[in-house]
Amino acid sequence: MAETPRKLGKRRSIMGMYPEIDDKLMTLEDTVRRFIKNNSQIAIGGFTVTRNPMALAYEIVRQGIKDIHLVCHSNGQALDVLIGAGCVKRLEIAYGGNGRYAPTCIRFKKAIQRGEIQFEDYSNYQMSLRFLAGALGIPFIPTKSGLGSDLINLEGFPPEIRKEKKVASKKYVVTQNPFNGEDDKVVLLPALNPDVAIMHAQYVGEDGTVRIKGLTFADIEQAKSADIVIVTCEEIVPRSFIRLDPDQNSLPPFFVDAIVKIPYGAHPTAVYTCYDYDPKHLNLYKKVADDDRTFKEYLDEWVYGVKSHEEYLEKIGSTTLLQIKANPVLGYAVGLDRK
Amino acid sequence: MADYTDNEMMALAAGRFIKNGDIVFAGTGVSILAATAAKRIYAPKAVIFFETGGIDPSLDEIPMAVADLRVMSGTCLNSGLIEAFSIVGHRKLHTIAFLGAAQIDKYGNLNTTVIGDYHKPKTRFSGSGGACDVASFASGVITFMQHQKRRFVEKLDYLTSVGWYKGGDSRQKLGLQRGGAMAVVTNLGVMKFHETTKEMYLSEYYPGITIDKVIENTGFDIDVSQAMETAPPTTEELRILREEVDPQKLIL
Numbered sequence: 388m389a390e391t392p393r394k395l396g397k398r399r400s401i402m403g404m405y406p407e408i409d410d411k412l413m414t415l416e417d418t419v420r421r422f423i424k425n426n427s428q429i430a431i432g433g434f435t436v437t438r439n440p441m442a443l444a445y446e447i448v449r450q451g452i453k454d455i456h457l458v459c460h461s462n463g464q465a466l467d468v469l470i471g472a473g474c475v476k477r478l479e480i481a482y483g484g485n486g487r488y489a490p491t492c493i494r495f496k497k498a499i500q501r502g503e504i505q506f507e508d509y510s511n512y513q514m515s516l517r518f519l520a521g522a523l524g525i526p527f528i529p530t531k532s533g534l535g536s537d538l539i540n541l542e543g544f545p546p547e548i549r550k551e552k553k554v555a556s557k558k559y560v561v562t563q564n565p566f567n568g569e570d571d572k573v574v575l576l577p578a579l580n581p582d583v584a585i586m587h588a589q590y591v592g593e594d595g596t597v598r599i600k601g602l603t604f605a606d607i608e609q610a611k612s613a614d615i616v617i618v619t620c621e622e623i624v625p626r627s628f629i630r631l632d633p634d635q636n637s638l639p640p641f642f643v644d645a646i647v648k649i650p651y652g653a654h655p656t657a658v659y660t661c662y663d664y665d666p667k668h669l670n671l672y673k674k675v676a677d678d679d680r681t682f683k684e685y686l687d688e689w690v691y692g693v694k695s696h697e698e699y700l701e702k703i704g705s706t707t708l709l710q711i712k713a714n715p716v717l718g719y720a721v722g723l724d725r726k
Numbered sequence: 727m728a729d730y731t732d733n734e735m736m737a738l739a740a741g742r743f744i745k746n747g748d749i750v751f752a753g754t755g756v757s758i759l760a761a762t763a764a765k766r767i768y769a770p771k772a773v774i775f776f777e778t779g780g781i782d783p784s785l786d787e788i789p790m791a792v793a794d795l796r797v798m799s800g801t802c803l804n805s806g807l808i809e810a811f812s813i814v815g816h817r818k819l820h821t822i823a824f825l826g827a828a829q830i831d832k833y834g835n836l837n838t839t840v841i842g843d844y845h846k847p848k849t850r851f852s853g854s855g856g857a858c859d860v861a862s863f864a865s866g867v868i869t870f871m872q873h874q875k876r877r878f879v880e881k882l883d884y885l886t887s888v889g890w891y892k893g894g895d896s897r898q899k900l901g902l903q904r905g906g907a908m909a910v911v912t913n914l915g916v917m918k919f920h921e922t923t924k925e926m927y928l929s930e931y932y933p934g935i936t937i938d939k940v941i942e943n944t945g946f947d948i949d950v951s952q953a954m955e956t957a958p959p960t961t962e963e964l965r966i967l968r969e970e971v972d973p974q975k976l977i978l
Contacts, residue, residue: 435793463791481855482852508839512859513859531903532863536887543844602778604793717800722974
């Protein structure tokens, strides 16, 4: 019987195939309904055009979740869709861009220029360190990065929200190195402990072990810093496979709260060894995202208008899915027309 | 009439700075061309790596983003962001970072965040990404710019990435132990920074470009007394760029 994510999700109908993760396997709909709330602080996995948890982001949009406080280093398509659909109130970010398809993410740019979201800028390393601090259970972490820059000189959030839950009381503190009598400055960064981390991985073992192939970015730190971890994946793989080569694994099962099997779940962003980014779709997005009306039509057609991820993939079409299919050895789609 | 493009000249002019043993932090666009050209032409023992954590990829195809799957392919190691930044600032390594920016000032400080007021910007850009980090940590930064008055400014709208800060030894006084702006490579020529004042000066102008054109397109006073004409690209340099570095012509 064909396994569709929809069927997979009806928990009992997963048919007891994976008894060890029976309580974690669920549908996109159930996962979002259960774990993503209005006002949730969400750390989003992936980096610009790669491994954005798109299927999950689309479902968040469909369920009309509002006032999300998004925290990320460099994000692309998921960030832009969530902002464009009006799900995001607050943003802590290092970079909003989608490679050559959007050097600056289009709806992100508009939302900031129009004053529609609260935002605060950090750098990639700083955001990664903040997640690491959260994962380690320490309240702050020092770095030398950013000394002298406006990242440090200018706060983004208005002062009145500094007392709110999940907002640091200050953006940074610059202080002396306490171990060095000389004049040596360091920057202290506030730790992050998001409500939820969402990420997309190639494999989850039937025991719940997560394997990200290729670059992991800060996904592992983000997951360990969060209260709830949602992993969408391309495949559920046998325990014997995931435990044969444990050096390659990214997260042990006990960090993970929800698992959704959703092939092509990062489309139109890329997944190493599985599929490349989809230049055709990203170019289409670029064309429509700049105008409010055509962007709304895009959401109506590609997000609200599809009943399932399969229907979305049907619209993308088998020709495109074959074109972006990665060479499993090299990891990307060789010779793909990327213009 | 030159038989090469601005991007080709820029990639080669920047690539010529790279030495064997350098660890080159590459971005996308011209920067990846420059890094790859450097490795294939001038410094085969240089190592290209990306802030995303891909170290020494084979680069048979040009990556279009630093998280492109092509930066993960054929690498010696795929790491995470924190490991990548432990390389950029590592005391044992000579790391050269290629960056781009919307604005630059005479001390090589960069803006990739906003034009206008930070809170209510006229134009919002992508933001720091890893630029602020590598500007803080790398041994040297080479910046690619379009040479225009509105980009070479007296005062940045936002200081995203620190170069020589306010000149002299002000960078060190901030607490940044090494690094600083090394060169700026534009479509007109190559700028460097004065050894003690750390002010930008014109080092090279490309064949067909006049010194006056550089002055006209720079929004602050620039010393041109040491300027020399750049050697034009050789046939072999252009062949490698076109046939080996970017055969799909995605950037060139």
